Amino acid sequence: MDFKETWIILVSTPLYAVLIGAEILASAYFKNQKYSFRGSIENFYLMLLNMGIDILMRAFTLFILGYFFTMKFVQIEYVFLYWFILLILEDFMFYWLHYLDHYVRLFWAVHVTHHSSEEFNLTVGFRSSVFQPLYRFMFFIPIAWLGFDPLDIMLMYSITQIYGILIHTQYLGKLGVLEYIFATPSNHRVHHGSNVAYLDKNMGMVFIFWDRLFGTYQAEEEEVVYGLTTNIPDHKPTTVVFHEWKAIWEDVKSAPNLSAKLGYIFGPPGWSHDGSRKTSEQLRAEMK
Numbered sequence: 001m002d003f004k005e006t007w008i009i010l011v012s013t014p015l016y017a018v019l020i021g022a023e024i025l026a027s028a029y030f031k032n033q034k035y036s037f038r039g040s041i042e043n044f045y046l047m048l049l050n051m052g053i054d055i056l057m058r059a060f061t062l063f064i065l066g067y068f069f070t071m072k073f074v075q076i077e078y079v080f081l082y083w084f085i086l087l088i089l090e091d092f093m094f095y096w097l098h099y100l101d102h103y104v105r106l107f108w109a110v111h112v113t114h115h116s117s118e119e120f121n122l123t124v125g126f127r128s129s130v131f132q133p134l135y136r137f138m139f140f141i142p143i144a145w146l147g148f149d150p151l152d153i154m155l156m157y158s159i160t161q162i163y164g165i166l167i168h169t170q171y172l173g174k175l176g177v178l179e180y181i182f183a184t185p186s187n188h189r190v191h192h193g194s195n196v197a198y199l200d201k202n203m204g205m206v207f208i209f210w211d212r213l214f215g216t217y218q219a220e221e222e223e224v225v226y227g228l229t230t231n232i233p234d235h236k237p238t239t240v241v242f243h244e245w246k247a248i249w250e251d252v253k254s255a256p257n258l259s260a261k262l263g264y265i266f267g268p269p270g271w272s273h274d275g276s277r278k279t280s281e282q283l284r285a286e287m288k
Helices: 003-030 037-069 079-103 105-115 122-126 133-146 150-166 176-180 185-191 209-214 237-254 258-266 280-287
Strands: none
Touching: 003 122, 003 150, 037 122, 037 133, 037 150, 037 237, 079 105, 079 133, 079 150, 079 209, 105 237, 105 258, 122 150, 133 150, 237 258
């Protein structure tokens, strides 16, 4: 971790503490149960697990990105333009990483930990996809190849993560014209909804125009029901982290042929060889 990332952590940590404290006090004052002790503990240990893997992957990630950076073919001299383009590119690649996490069950098994909370508050922003650092770096390779320093890529990811954490709140309503540009709290509440209309929508970390451009946008309309379409049966750490991996294994074992086995691994969540379950797209089609 370089000096710039350390500085970001030193600045953001007290900000998180103040805002989370304010949310907890508001939840207690209004008695609206936005927080629970169990949920906050889950969010905390999932963050630590993710952080541990991220630290272990850091040297490897920088090595791979550094290799492609040596083959860079663009040199941007203007500092402001450099950082602005890096922000756009990084958010664009995160959109596709996030899309993969939602539409390929193998990766959904990683990402589902972030969605399994039936609460929605700032601590849910820390409820990490535990194993995502094992493959996230691959989406940053094109950025390094284009000519962006690996350390700058990692720094920008840290900055966008701060923004991504802060939009996990129910205490801000819609923000007017900003709803068309940014991933606002309203847009991100939709992303965490288990309502059929909200499934697999609003993937952007910072910008929402990727979703509008690629057809994954949904405005917040009906009241959001947080969690999964079928919530986890218990909250043991092994269940929280591995329940979808176990479900994939059971499906693969009972699948009648190789095609079905591969479908249960690489198909979208909800896919079934016999139609007994439905994907988000199939569920929406039934509503029309």
